[in-house]
Amino acid sequence: MLVASAAALVLTAPSAVATAAAPGGHGPAASVHTAGRVKDAGDVLQYSWPGVYFEGRIRGTGVGVVLDDPAADYDVQVDGSTVATLVTPGRTTHWVDGLRDGVHTVRLVKRNDTPWSTSAFGGFVAAPGGAVLARPAARGRQIEFVGDSLTVGYGNLSTSRDCDGEQLKRTTDADVSYGALTARELGADYQINAYSGLGMVRNYNGGSPDVTYRTFYDRALLNVPGDVWQNPGTWRPRLVVVHLGTNDFSTPVGPGEPWTDESLAAAYRSAYGGFLHKLRARYGPGTTLVAVGAGPFAGHVQQVVGELTGAGDRRVRYWPLDDTGFDHTGCHWHYSAHDHRLLADRLTAFLRDLPIRW
Known part of the structure; x- marks a missing residue:
């Protein structure tokens, strides 16, 4: 088990x-x-x-x-x-x-x-x-985590990289993902708005080309087309962490896909910039947006953040993910619980140094 x-x-x-x-x-x-x-x-x-x-x-x-x-x-x-x-x-x-x-x-x-x-x-x-009894009080801090399977905690409790569907379900635990761990370290309430397999403009191995992460971001009920979550007014995060791009670039563009490497990179940067603009419009100028860069998409994320800061947005930050010491022993080479702990410690240290207006 x-x-x-x-x-x-x-x-x-x-x-x-x-x-x-x-x-x-x-x-x-x-x-x-x-x-x-x-x-x-x-x-x-x-x-x-x-x-x-x-x-x-x-x-x-x-x-x-x-x-x-x-x-x-x-x-x-x-x-x-x-x-x-x-x-x-x-x-x-x-x-x-x-x-x-x-x-x-x-x-x-x-x-x-x-x-x-x-x-x-x-x-x-x-x-x-x-x-x-009366419900517990809300925490004074709020963090939103946006991402894919790496943010979900996909197979993070597995003792083997080889997992069938049942093993994957049983060994995925978002409560020990880097997002949940980081939020607890900072004493914050949080949302993990993450969807396995989806990218900013391209999904894993080019699958389901009619949808992307952005198709679902606004929803509360993911399986209800057109659903839009109605914020009751209590969700006002002063920090949003975006970790999207692994699925866009982790597999080579296939012969049937409408991309070249260059057009995919350009579309990704454009969509990423648009997504950060959407977050800024939604949460206002006081919210800090942290864009995570890793592997083949790190440079693209850094470029987008540079363009936004150059245009005067001082509350968007680039964070290069350091996976030194990760064992990637979760299902299908995903982060293990050990890796999530390391990542949470590094992210927490980075966030503590930011002038976030909690």
Whole structure:
């Protein structure tokens, strides 16, 4: 079994989905804290991106986690410790019992990327005799991470580079990706808006040429064409980290693709610049944009950042990714958990030196 840490691997038995009771409101949105891109559907919160997390507080000896998700895996954490890993739980209420009678914090986090499916969370419920308490306060800092499989945490818990589809699903954990680790180091709420296999203008090996990462960026529900996430006004990140380009350039242009090496590079730079302009318009002049460069696309990213800073944008920065010491032992040569830790430490050190207006 390919699950990290001492967490129990649990398949929950299906049961009726309950609605979380909430103080001073209705539905889970009233009693949980989340920074992710979610849609409030009343009795449930719907979402698609990896790493989406929900935090709550209960009083009592047990807590139920209400889910409807046939595709994704989750970690359940109580008082800072992982107590269960739920594998494609389906429609269920998973119970954590035997807690010390008192107040507890509970956190649910979506481990992997399932862009073909919509996930639904119905909130936390307290065991008989207990109560759901007011939701935890939001953190004062917010960071948005934009990327592909490297940002998702693709196969980062695997002990082998050779993975079939099931191994990949079970060993992908966005909660120990460099984004999540960096955010925790900086005491920030975060979004991991990452989609495996997609690039800025070209996807891995030229696949699915009718879409790119930019097709999906605005969505909350990735499998709903035309969906647009409605920011409730609480998501105002003062830092956005963009790590896109590996899929554009990691495989050679095939004979059936509409690119030459030169036209691909030019299109990438143009789209990258346009994407940073979009982020600037969305979040305003006070948000710092960090553009990550690595491998064959590093020079292109650096050029785009140079053009923007030359035009007067002083809050866009280029960061050359240093992968010295990486073992790339995740699935299909992706970052391992060890690599994500190194990357998070290096990124955190870089960010601490920036004059970010938190």
